[in-house]
Amino acid sequence: MSTTFQLNGETCRFDGDPMTPLVDLLRRDRFMTGTKAVCREGFCGACTVHVEGVPVPACLRPVGLLEGLSVTTIEGASRYDAEARRLQAAFERVDVVQCGMCFPGMVMNLSQFLRENRSADRDAVKHAMVGNICRCTGYERIVDAVMECLAEAHSPGGTDV
Ligand code: FES
Numbered sequence: 304m305s306t307t308f309q310l311n312g313e314t315c316r317f318d319g320d321p322m323t324p325l326v327d328l329l330r331r332d333r334f335m336t337g338t339k340a341v342c343r344e345g346f347c348g349a350c351t352v353h354v355e356g357v358p359v360p361a362c363l364r365p366v367g368l369l370e371g372l373s374v375t376t377i378e379g380a381s382r383y384d385a386e387a388r389r390l391q392a393a394f395e396r397v398d399v400v401q402c403g404m405c406f407p408g409m410v411m412n413l414s415q416f417l418r419e420n421r422s423a424d425r426d427a428v429k430h431a432m433v434g435n436i437c438r439c440t441g442y443e444r445i446v447d448a449v450m451e452c453l454a455e456a457h458s459p460g461g462t463d464v
């Protein structure tokens with residue numbers, strides 16, 4: 304069976320089992336290894352991508368359900384999504400990344416959260432991160448980086464002024 308969808312702005316056609324998890328198509332067929340496969344059960348958030356702009360776990364999304372939809376991975380977001388790029392820069396500034404397995408999924412989840420929640424406080428950011436598990440680092444500094452992005456957005460020259 305054939306499924307066609309947009310992947311990072313380009314047409315992607317997949318001929319194969321429609322139940323193939325999106326994360327396997329990305330990593331094994333397209334060599335897009337930025338999307339991580341960790342738990343494969345929808346708990347850790349490492350495989351988060353955007354489908355029609357909504358963060359979803361790619362391990363639970365069968366390719367056959369993507370017909371006609373638009374998918375963005377961390378590779379695409381790093382190129383075209385200003386919010387994701389700002390978040391990546393803040394993570395680097397705060398020097399919070401360790402093994403890095405969790406971060407692509409965090410960027411995909413939190414970039415959308417930042418777009419939709421310009422007035423979020425620290426607790427709201429923490430709540431938004433419940434689906435992103437990090438085994439290496441303390442979460443507080445990750446929250447610091449997100450708060451930096453929010454402050455930037457409100458500052459003179461930021462995206463909201
Ligand atoms: S690998 Fe998909 S949520 Fe963990």
Ligand code: FES
Nearest residue numbers: 402405437438439
């Ligand atoms: S930095 Fe290693 S899992 Fe988060």
